[in-house]
Amino acid sequence: MEQWVRVLPDEDDVRVIMCAGDFDQDTLQPLDRACANAADDPGVRRIVLDVTRITFADSSMLNLLIRMLRTGRLVVAGPVPPRLERLLELTQVRDLLPTAEGIAAARAL
Template identity: 80%
Template sequence: MEQRVQVMPDEGGVRVIVCAGDFDQDTLQPLDQACTNAANDPAVRRVIFDVTGITFADSSLLNLLIRMLHTGRLVLAGPVPPRLGRLLDLTQVRDLLPSADGIAAARTL
């Protein structure tokens, strides 16, 4: 699957980043840049990652999720795909990440 990182227009201080495809150290750069931009923008109070289209993730994506978690603004919009869910479960990170079923629900957290 072709990788896609799409940053949606901000609405009410919420930035949605739609992620699809494989994310590893060789392909993480577009998502990393989108996250850096969101973290550096004081008008963004919440960053929603739509993770439903992620087909593969390694420790590089896990590290990025943890860095974004430290901003206090990250919410995952799922459902979380099985491969990403396995990574989050094996590393015991799933319970640390605020998550919701879908973007609309994530906006309300």
């Protein structure tokens, strides 16, 4: 699967970042940059990360999720793919992540 990162136009101070493909230390930079830009923007009150199309994630992706969680503005839009779900469960990060089923539900939180 092709890897891509798309940032949707902000609506109601919510930034949605969609991504697809494999994310590891060699391929994380576009997503990391999009998340950092959202975190650095004081006009963004919520950051929605759509993870439904992630096919692989390693500890680099896990680290990014934890950094974004620390902003207090992250909501993960799922459903969370099985491979990412397994990583989050094994590291006990799953219960810490605010998660909603789909982008619309995540925007509404």
